[in-house]
Amino acid sequence: MKIEVIKGDITKINADAIVNAANSSLLGGGGVDGAIHRAGGPQILEECRAIRNRQGKCKTGEAVVTTAGNLSAQYVIHTVGPVWNDNKEKSSKLLSDCYKNSLLVAENLGVKTIAFPNISTGIYRFPKELAGEIAVNELRKFQSDIIEKVIFVCFDEENEEIYKALLESPI
Ligand code: AR6
Numbered sequence: 001m002k003i004e005v006i007k008g009d010i011t012k013i014n015a016d017a018i019v020n021a022a023n024s025s026l027l028g029g030g031g032v033d034g035a036i037h038r039a040g041g042p043q044i045l046e047e048c049r050a051i052r053n054r055q056g057k058c059k060t061g062e063a064v065v066t067t068a069g070n071l072s073a074q075y076v077i078h079t080v081g082p083v084w085n086d087n088k089e090k091s092s093k094l095l096s097d098c099y100k101n102s103l104l105v106a107e108n109l110g111v112k113t114i115a116f117p118n119i120s121t122g123i124y125r126f127p128k129e130l131a132g133e134i135a136v137n138e139l140r141k142f143q144s145d146i147i148e149k150v151i152f153v154c155f156d157e158e159n160e161e162i163y164k165a166l167l168e169s170p171i
Pocket of ligand 1: 008009010011021022023028029030031032033034035036081117118119120121122123124125126153154155156159
């Protein structure tokens, strides 16, 4: 898989699927979650509600898919990142799961290009450097014959620099 870094707004990215840093209620929130629901329109929330009715809340580390509504993407993959706390090992494992499970959902849908925000590094306060290492490691480990390109969409300069440095460094 080709891996790219872009600084910008994930709702404006051209990709088959974009990933949302959601919360376990799946009913929207602030940050990137708010931006995706605002730009994508009410159809996304409708499908989130249907998922809630079917399976209940989405657990941390898991991922579910809805339409992307008015966005140019076809799908929004909603994953729930961990809230950072002192249990570094547990939080790290849950953040790895977010990337892995989102990629598995994408593969099942036949997605060729997928864009990720920097999950958990905003309202959930996960340290950016560690979150970047986890994201890049998980992506490099994931072998896919279906997904061709992964885009890390960084909203702030600090994350952009972290991802660029990580991707320049050898595996
Ligand atoms: N495009 C790309 N990245 C963005 C955008 C955007 N439009 N807006 C923010 N970011 P956050 P979390 C970045 O807080 O930490 C919500 O209320 C942001 O700078 O969106 O996983 C949910 O409902 C940061 O780097 O998500 C949950 O309750 C990254 O996206 C909670 O926040 C993630 O920040 C999830 O917290």
